[in-house]
């Protein structure tokens with residue numbers, strides 16, 4: 030049986046429009062760049078940021094110097110302007126700053142923007158959207174994804190209560206892409222290295238999940254990454270492991286084209 034999966038890249042983010050500025054941008058791994066946004070514009074996020082929350086950034090076109098408030102009105106009307114979804118990796122309410130970690134995977138609008146962005150530039154986004162809402166009674170977690178989901182998975186794992194059982198599968202190119210994840214949970218974190226093969230053809234995540242021990246009791250699975258890869262994992266969890274639909278949140282964070 031094939032399970033339909035929503036491509037979250039096109040799912041609604043709500044209409045809270047936030048105008049912020051770039052504080053800094055630094056490489057935290059060879060292919061991951063952390064961009065810190067800040068300013069009074071982040072006030073609406075106070076008390077409203079959960080693990081794995083995402084926002085949608087408006088990327089300026091080449092030649093445009095940062096974000097202009099009028100760009101909010103271009104939403105959905107300017108095919109040239111790009112909107113890209115990124116996860117809030119950290120939110121610091123005291124400093125009014127948030128980090129997004131951008132996977133640099135080519136000469137794409139998101140990667141080009143993250144490499145070139147300068148402190149003090151204005152930036153606009155909509156959100157946040159809550160992407161991780163597990164049942165309160167989950168006795169165990171299964172979390173899996175590629176680099177696009179790494180910021181979300183890291184923020185989820187760090188938020189889990191002490192002693193919570195979590196099986197975590199993260200696919201990256203090689204060991205240089207592994208990032209520190211601090212947690213009090215009983216997390217078994219497996220970094221899977223795909224080398225130079227392409228993400229959308231990789232079976233590493235599904236194979237690792239298939240070989241992992243199935244836990245008893247109520248649990249919760251959160252999987253994100255390339256849509257086709259995520260669909261395969263969701264089919265397995267639902268049809269072969271026989272997990273309840275409600276115990277699986279499988280999100281297509283990007284689509285191979």
Ligand SMILES: Cc1cc2nc3c(=O)[nH]c(=O)nc-3n(C[C@H](O)[C@H](O)[C@H](O)COP(=O)(O)OP(=O)(O)OC[C@H]3O[C@@H](n4cnc5c(N)ncnc54)[C@H](O)[C@@H]3O)c2cc1C
Pocket residue numbers: 037038039083113114115116117129130131132133134135137138139140160176177178180181228281282283284285286
């Ligand atoms: C809710 C949500 C949260 C997300 N959080 C993050 C995050 O925190 N960090 C992050 O880096 N990404 C995140 N993503 C994924 C990100 O939005 C997509 O990868 C997006 O396509 C990147 O835009 P781009 O301009 O780089 O590439 P696009 O212009 O969208 O695509 C250009 C080409 O690159 C390919 N491509 C796109 N993404 C990837 C990828 N990850 N790996 C390999 N090839 C790719 C496409 O298939 C296409 O061929 C998130 C997505 C969603 C929906």
